[in-house]
Amino acid sequence: MPDRAYIPGDEARIMTIQRYIAEMERIHPDATGEFSTLLRNLALAAKIVSREVRRAGLVDILGGASLTNVHGEDVKKLDVFANQMIINAMESGGQLCVMASEENETIIPIPEEFPCGHYAMLFDPLDGSSNIDVNVTIGTIFSIFHRVSDGERGTEADVVQSGDKQVAAGYIMYGSSTIMVFTTGEGVQGFTLDPTIGAFLLSHPNMTIPKRGRYYSVNEGNRMLWDNGFRRYIEHLQTPDFESGRPYKSRYVGSMIADVHRTLLYGGVFAYPADESNPNGKLRLLYEANPMAYIIEQAGGRAVDGSRRILEIEPHDIHQRTPVILGSEEDVRVAEAFIAGTR
Ligand code: AHM
Ligand code: MG
Numbered sequence: 001m002p003d004r005a006y007i008p009g010d011e012a013r014i015m016t017i018q019r020y021i022a023e024m025e026r027i028h029p030d031a032t033g034e035f036s037t038l039l040r041n042l043a044l045a046a047k048i049v050s051r052e053v054r055r056a057g058l059v060d061i062l063g064g065a066s067l068t069n070v071h072g073e074d075v076k077k078l079d080v081f082a083n084q085m086i087i088n089a090m091e092s093g094g095q096l097c098v099m100a101s102e103e104n105e106t107i108i109p110i111p112e113e114f115p116c117g118h119y120a121m122l123f124d125p126l127d128g129s130s131n132i133d134v135n136v137t138i139g140t141i142f143s144i145f146h147r148v149s150d151g152e153r154g155t156e157a158d159v160v161q162s163g164d165k166q167v168a169a170g171y172i173m174y175g176s177s178t179i180m181v182f183t184t185g186e187g188v189q190g191f192t193l194d195p196t197i198g199a200f201l202l203s204h205p206n207m208t209i210p211k212r213g214r215y216y217s218v219n220e221g222n223r224m225l226w227d228n229g230f231r232r233y234i235e236h237l238q239t240p241d242f243e244s245g246r247p248y249k250s251r252y253v254g255s256m257i258a259d260v261h262r263t264l265l266y267g268g269v270f271a272y273p274a275d276e277s278n279p280n281g282k283l284r285l286l287y288e289a290n291p292m293a294y295i296i297e298q299a300g301g302r303a304v305d306g307s308r309r310i311l312e313i314e315p316h317d318i319h320q321r322t323p324v325i326l327g328s329e330e331d332v333r334v335a336e337a338f339i340a341g342t343r
Contacts, residue, residue: 015202017043017180017191024184038095038119039168039182042142043191043200045089046172046180049082049125049140050193053174056132078132079103082125082140095119097147098154100318102127102287107156107318119167120145120158122287122318127171128255139173139257143291159286160318163311169291173257181207181261183298188264209301212330213267216248217259225275230306233338237269256283260292260326264299269327269335273306281305281323285315289324302332306339 021036056078083103090096091110095117099108102124110116121144128138144167149155170182178193180200190204216237223231237248248268253259256272263270272283283289293303293310303310303326313322325335337343 015205017200017202020189020191020202034095034117035119035167035184037093038090038117038121038144041089041093041095042086043180045086046140046178046200047193047198048085048089050172050174050178052078052081052085053126053138079126079129086123086125086140090121093117096121096154097149098156098158099123100156100159100286101125102284102319105319107154107159109153116153118147120147120154120161122159124284124287127257127288128253131253131255137173137175137253137255137258139171139175139255141171141257141287141291142169143287143294144168156318160315162314163285163290163293164309166290166294166311169294171257171260171291171295173261175258175261179203179261181264181295183295185298188295188299207264207299209264209296209299210267210328211300212245213263213269213328214245214248215251215263215266215268216331217250217252217263217268217270219252219254219272220250222275222277225277226273227275227339229339229341230271230273230335233335236334236338236343256288256292260296263327264296264301267328267331269325269331271325271335272323273325274323278321280321282321283324285310285313285320285322286318289322292324293326296326300329301327302329303327304332304336307336 021039025031025036083101087108092114094115096110096119097116098120100122121142123142125140126138127141131138145161145165146167147154147158149157168182168184172180179190181190188207190207191200192203193200237246240247259270272281274281289310296303305323325332
């Protein structure tokens with residue numbers, strides 16, 4: 001795998017996402033180019049969404065109080081815009097047979113006028129909705145499968161597959177910079193968008209998560225609603241034991257991408273467990289938990305719903321939820337022991 005990180009000023013070492021994809025194709029001689037084109041189209045969609053997110057605070061100024069912008073177009077909510085932008089960028093490419101999105105109740109068919117491809121994609125166009133209007137990090141999450149249906153067009157069966165069948169997954173985080181992190185099952189790569197040249201450059205090659213961390217990330221407002229086992233686990237992390245690095249530090253953005261990205265870089269644990277009001281947790285299995293679980297496992301970490309690997313859950317519905325506990329392998333195993341009552 002290419003492992004050259006971009007160092008500003010060192011142009012000879014620049015690895016753009018395009019070049020990375022081209023090198024991947026060379027390594028896999030059976031590649032048809034269809035998947036590479038899919039990734040390229042996705043990177044383009046990400047750049048467009050990133051541009052709009054960066055201008056988000058200006059929309060009201062430019063468009064005034066009415067819901068019309070300077071071009072006389074309707075100003076859409078950012079998440080609805082991102083959804084439409086991704087659909088537009090991906091439906092005509094010829095690589096996808098069907099899509100599914102957090103924003104759409106049912107599957108998104110590929111219109112008849114476009115060719116039908118061999119892949120299916122699920123996505124959450126703008127995750128972290130509570131943070132959109134307050135200038136806090138949000139992002140796009142995606143998950144890609146091989147097509148399994150064999151009719152004229154794709155069906156729900158193509159997107160409702162277990163996470164271990166994903167061929168690629170990742171996220172684009174619109175934070176202090178825009179970064180696209182993805183895996184195709186051969187490690188995890190992170191590309192940062194250089195807005196001055198409009199290209200994603202390899203900035204985080206072969207990302208790995210520490211075996212153990214010092215942070216936990218969970219919405220503690222739900223503490224009274226958690227199961228006993230999970231509550232005891234968090235209390236364990238808060239109990240001082242300087243030799244083993246406790247108490248852990250608490251960090252919670254409330255945007256899964258930001259919380260998972262920090263967990264990936266620094267280690268520790270991110271969780272949205274089941275609770276009394278959300279017996280299946282809050283996060284969606286197919287376009288939130290699965291892609292993040294794939295990334296975390298590819299980086300050497302662990303992702304479970306409390307008792308089993310997220311990637312092994314057999315899905316039955318596009319929008320089903322699952323509890324999530326993911327992060328450093330040792331941390332997640334300790335959480336599992338508390339939940340199982342063996343600690
Ligand atoms: P959303 O899809 O409506 O944005 O909800 C998903 C988000 C995740 O990004 C985040 O981890 C979680 O919801 C935060 O939920 P809460 O506000 O309950 O802590
Ligand atoms: Mg979401």
